[in-house]
Amino acid sequence: MTSVSDDFLYNQVAERLEAMVENGVWKTGDKLPSVRALSEEQGVSLSTAFKAYAALESKGLIEARPKSGYYVRFRPRHAAPPPRTPRLPAPPEGMSVDEMIATVYANLSEAGVVQLSLAAPGYELLPAAKLNKCMVEALRSSPTSCLHYENIQGNTELRQQLARLAFNWGGACTADDVVVTQGCMEALSFCLRSVTRPGDTVAIERPTYFGIFGLLKNLGLRALEVPTDPIIGPDLDFLRNASAKKQFAAALFVPSFNNPLGSLMPDTHKQALVSMLAEQEIPLVEDDIYGEMYFGKTRPRTCKSYDTEGLVLYCSSMSKSLAPGYRIGWCMPGRFRAQVLQCKLTQCITSASPTQAAIARFCTNGRFDLHLRHLRKALHTQCLRYWQAIEAYFPADTRVSQPQGGYVLWLELPESVDSFALYHRARQHQISIAPGRLFSTGGCFRNHLRLGFGNPFTPEIEGSLKTLGKLVRELAKP
Amino acid sequence: MTSVSDDFLYNQVAERLEAMVENGVWKTGDKLPSVRALSEEQGVSLSTAFKAYAALESKGLIEARPKSGYYVRFRPRHAAPPPRTPRLPAPPEGMSVDEMIATVYANLSEAGVVQLSLAAPGYELLPAAKLNKCMVEALRSSPTSCLHYENIQGNTELRQQLARLAFNWGGACTADDVVVTQGCMEALSFCLRSVTRPGDTVAIERPTYFGIFGLLKNLGLRALEVPTDPIIGPDLDFLRNASAKKQFAAALFVPSFNNPLGSLMPDTHKQALVSMLAEQEIPLVEDDIYGEMYFGKTRPRTCKSYDTEGLVLYCSSMSKSLAPGYRIGWCMPGRFRAQVLQCKLTQCITSASPTQAAIARFCTNGRFDLHLRHLRKALHTQCLRYWQAIEAYFPADTRVSQPQGGYVLWLELPESVDSFALYHRARQHQISIAPGRLFSTGGCFRNHLRLGFGNPFTPEIEGSLKTLGKLVRELAKP
Numbered sequence: 001m002t003s004v005s006d007d008f009l010y011n012q013v014a015e016r017l018e019a020m021v022e023n024g025v026w027k028t029g030d031k032l033p034s035v036r037a038l039s040e041e042q043g044v045s046l047s048t049a050f051k052a053y054a055a056l057e058s059k060g061l062i063e064a065r066p067k068s069g070y071y072v073r074f075r076p077r078h079a080a081p082p083p084r085t086p087r088l089p090a091p092p093e094g095m096s097v098d099e100m101i102a103t104v105y106a107n108l109s110e111a112g113v114v115q116l117s118l119a120a121p122g123y124e125l126l127p128a129a130k131l132n133k134c135m136v137e138a139l140r141s142s143p144t145s146c147l148h149y150e151n152i153q154g155n156t157e158l159r160q161q162l163a164r165l166a167f168n169w170g171g172a173c174t175a176d177d178v179v180v181t182q183g184c185m186e187a188l189s190f191c192l193r194s195v196t197r198p199g200d201t202v203a204i205e206r207p208t209y210f211g212i213f214g215l216l217k218n219l220g221l222r223a224l225e226v227p228t229d230p231i232i233g234p235d236l237d238f239l240r241n242a243s244a245k246k247q248f249a250a251a252l253f254v255p256s257f258n259n260p261l262g263s264l265m266p267d268t269h270k271q272a273l274v275s276m277l278a279e280q281e282i283p284l285v286e287d288d289i290y291g292e293m294y295f296g297k298t299r300p301r302t303c304k305s306y307d308t309e310g311l312v313l314y315c316s317s318m319s320k321s322l323a324p325g326y327r328i329g330w331c332m333p334g335r336f337r338a339q340v341l342q343c344k345l346t347q348c349i350t351s352a353s354p355t356q357a358a359i360a361r362f363c364t365n366g367r368f369d370l371h372l373r374h375l376r377k378a379l380h381t382q383c384l385r386y387w388q389a390i391e392a393y394f395p396a397d398t399r400v401s402q403p404q405g406g407y408v409l410w411l412e413l414p415e416s417v418d419s420f421a422l423y424h425r426a427r428q429h430q431i432s433i434a435p436g437r438l439f440s441t442g443g444c445f446r447n448h449l450r451l452g453f454g455n456p457f458t459p460e461i462e463g464s465l466k467t468l469g470k471l472v473r474e475l476a477k478p
Numbered sequence: 479m480t481s482v483s484d485d486f487l488y489n490q491v492a493e494r495l496e497a498m499v500e501n502g503v504w505k506t507g508d509k510l511p512s513v514r515a516l517s518e519e520q521g522v523s524l525s526t527a528f529k530a531y532a533a534l535e536s537k538g539l540i541e542a543r544p545k546s547g548y549y550v551r552f553r554p555r556h557a558a559p560p561p562r563t564p565r566l567p568a569p570p571e572g573m574s575v576d577e578m579i580a581t582v583y584a585n586l587s588e589a590g591v592v593q594l595s596l597a598a599p600g601y602e603l604l605p606a607a608k609l610n611k612c613m614v615e616a617l618r619s620s621p622t623s624c625l626h627y628e629n630i631q632g633n634t635e636l637r638q639q640l641a642r643l644a645f646n647w648g649g650a651c652t653a654d655d656v657v658v659t660q661g662c663m664e665a666l667s668f669c670l671r672s673v674t675r676p677g678d679t680v681a682i683e684r685p686t687y688f689g690i691f692g693l694l695k696n697l698g699l700r701a702l703e704v705p706t707d708p709i710i711g712p713d714l715d716f717l718r719n720a721s722a723k724k725q726f727a728a729a730l731f732v733p734s735f736n737n738p739l740g741s742l743m744p745d746t747h748k749q750a751l752v753s754m755l756a757e758q759e760i761p762l763v764e765d766d767i768y769g770e771m772y773f774g775k776t777r778p779r780t781c782k783s784y785d786t787e788g789l790v791l792y793c794s795s796m797s798k799s800l801a802p803g804y805r806i807g808w809c810m811p812g813r814f815r816a817q818v819l820q821c822k823l824t825q826c827i828t829s830a831s832p833t834q835a836a837i838a839r840f841c842t843n844g845r846f847d848l849h850l851r852h853l854r855k856a857l858h859t860q861c862l863r864y865w866q867a868i869e870a871y872f873p874a875d876t877r878v879s880q881p882q883g884g885y886v887l888w889l890e891l892p893e894s895v896d897s898f899a900l901y902h903r904a905r906q907h908q909i910s911i912a913p914g915r916l917f918s919t920g921g922c923f924r925n926h927l928r929l930g931f932g933n934p935f936t937p938e939i940e941g942s943l944k945t946l947g948k949l950v951r952e953l954a955k956p
Binding site for chain 1: 586598601604606609610613617618624627628661663667671689692695696801802803804820823824825828829830832833
């Protein structure tokens with residue numbers, strides 16, 4: 001296992017090198033200093049210099065040529081424009097969004113299909129053996145073998161660990177502020193039910209995760225889709241105007257690494273959003289499910305960290321970071337805790353005991369923090385590798401998002417390409433993708449596409465991306 | 479382990495003896511034949527005769543006197559009247575039902591309190607070690623260590639086992655008819671949401687489990703409380719009249735061992751109810767959570783078994799029979815399967831993988847059936863022992879239900895006794911009970927009381943019941 005200090009050192013060197021590639025100091029094809037030269041230049045051990053190069057190689061930024069040395073392989077095109085979000089929705093056409101979702105996600109477990117339609121980690125990235133061990137220990141150390149009805153609010157030890165996790169994003173929460181739920185979706189559902197009534201309107205991002213449309217519909221709520229920038233998130237002017245006119249009763253945003261955009265609201269925007277909504281006493285449901293999967297140096301802050309009125313209902317889960325199948329989510333519902341607990345009690349009484357106890361155990365002794373460090377690195381590398389393949393194989397006028405975290409890339413294809421038609425063609429090649437129209441109720445994003453990079457980059461994945469690029473070229477009209 | 483044929487034989491003998499005690503052939507204090515004489519009379523082995531007496535002794539019906547033999551100890555007072563259900567609700571007084579529920583169930587896990595307020599099994603009755611083993615095997619044999627998002631409808635193997643279980647109550651279901659949920663409450667919630675809209679009225683039993691009021695309220699539904707007989711269940715004439723007048727959009731009943739009554743609708747009534755509601759196209763949500771906990775010879779049939787139109791939405795769970803803390807319930811929603819699945823998808827996406835896989839494994843190889851046989855016997859014995867203690871220690875004009883299954887006794891105390899006042903006095907003696915007013919929205923059942931017999935009968939329990947009886951006498955006005 002890598003020690004933390006060693007980890008810091010080679011990462012620091014790698015980051016310095018990466019910045020030089022990004023800034024064009026070194027260009028594609030340039031030969032880099034030898035390992036020995038690098039070690040002397042930077043005043044680090046040979047082993048640290050080697051590790052720094054290996055890290056850059058795994059990201060696809062440099063390559064080792066036999067008997068020659070390291071060369072710059074790729075320079076991220078930071079100047080390439082990101083995908084655009086139309087200001088006005090287009091009229092819907094053909095199949096409904098619900099029908100499309102049902103089509104795309106009908107056969108998730110079909111063997112032999114390359115899954116690029118999910119926003120979730122590949123199983124190789126998850127600490128299965130360690131978590132199994134925690135489950136066994138949890139069952140053995142529980143006086144009832146976890147057969148008891150757990151505390152309605154959630155396992156106390158788990159809530160303490162979740163409160164501790166909140167310190168990373170500037171949260172000053174205690175175990176008593178946390179309510180454990182069955183995944184993030186249940187947290188969103190309880191929070192929305194606690195702050196709205198059927199018929200109310202909820203402000204959401206456009207584009208946004210399609211599960212949120214289903215949730216709103218099921219609760220009898222309407223959506224106000226807020227134009228959302230692929231880099232900095234929701235349009236605050238639009239929101240200021242709509243909130244002043246009382247056009248919505250609550251907001252539900254994914255401020256860090258929106259799915260599908262990957263956008264990250266700057267801290268100043270998060271702060272402005274919270275105070276703007278507080279002025280109108282409008283509750284904000286903050287979906288932070290991707291918040292821990294950041295590629296930068298520090299954990300993004302949350303809207304909740306700026307909340308002084310108890311009006312931000314923070315939601316997250318372990319489904320993207322640790323154990324999708326365990327269905328452990330949670331919320332910190334601020335002043336709406338009693339309502340959320342009442343929702344939970346009448347919906348399901350309480351959450352499962354064994355899965356909560358196992359994850360609580362996993363989170364102690366820094367195990368979860370260590371796992372997250374490994375996961376973030378792997379995801380950042382995968383993101384870059386997928387991105388490079390898209391740059392290489394897709395038409396030049398394809399726009400690709402540059403997410404700073406999360407699990408997905410958002411693509412704008414040439415205007416003539418219908419991504420749902422692309423979906424059907426790709427399926428014939430055993431590739432599954434998520435067409436853009438899934439991410440808006442208004443028929444937007446006909447030529448957009450979401451690609452998940454949760455699975456490690458393999459020759460099979462590269463082949464699938466190459467095939468996809470070829471299909472896009474075929475569908476694009478000259 | 480007892481073989482099935484042996485099990486049958488000593489049970490047959492015990493039942494014959496029990497019938498003679500019940501019919502007054504033998505009276506309290508009568509000496510019974512010696513083990514040898516019984517063995518000769520009945521043509522069974524000495525060991526079988528001994529087991530038959532031991533079974534009756536464990537139920538408290540007979541006692542062994544040293545160096546003398548077996549004597550009749552107790553004759554069930556089958557002629558004693560059961561508690562009555564008022565036709566009209568009384569006006570509510572003082573504290574709201576919600577406040578009362580919160581008061582009674584605030585400190586469930588408080589140490590040192592004798593819990594008589596629950597309708598759930600004591601942990602001694604549950605196969606913790608075997609279930610732990612199943613969990614370990616499930617995690618080890620899963621290619622993903624159960625980290626994957628499970629099939630939305632539920633683990634296939636588990637659904638097959640649940641369909642197989644349905645054969646016991648005359649169900650002709652396949653795995654495809656089953657949707658797994660987070661306990662029975664979530665099943666009820668999905669089913670109600672699938673067949674009603676906010677503002678609709680739902681027919682329920684009076685009295686009924688208080689969790690159902692919370693569920694209805696949370697979904698914006700109204701309750702029509704149907705007077706319910708403590709022996710045969712809901713008043714069908716009342717229902718026929720109300721359904722003809724379209725006074726309700728759906729019904730939610732607990733036809734087998736209603737909580738708190740313990741009532742069991744006769745098969746003819748179940749059949750009549752299903753066809754009466756089908757005529758008006760009114761869906762019936764059938765809560766069968768206690769159906770497997772029968773004391774008689776055969777599993778009661780369900781309303782679902784008479785359903786030809788797909789209008790019965792059957793709901794149950796493993797919380798009362800196997801593992802409360804695992805939160806595994808299920809429904810068979812008939813023609814509303816698509817709606818229930820949509821509810822589930824938008825509420826929580828899917829249910830937890832490890833708990834489903836562990837229980838699926840436990841249900842194979844007849845393990846669950848064997849466990850249920852043991853559990854039923856233990857519960858029947860506990861029911862009789864609690865009942866006998868109530869007969870012995872409570873005032874003579876106390877009415878007690880005679881449940882044929884389930885976990886609870888329903889008591890009607892002398893009219894002057896307020897059972898919520900009794901609750902407060904009992905708490906001072908470290909005893910927790912469920913006052914009758916929790917079981918109706920209309921302020922009914924002021925002098926009623928629910929006592930759970932899920933915990934094995936011990937001297938401590940007997941002492942608590944004796945104390946309760948004393949407190950009732952103190953509260954009763956002459």
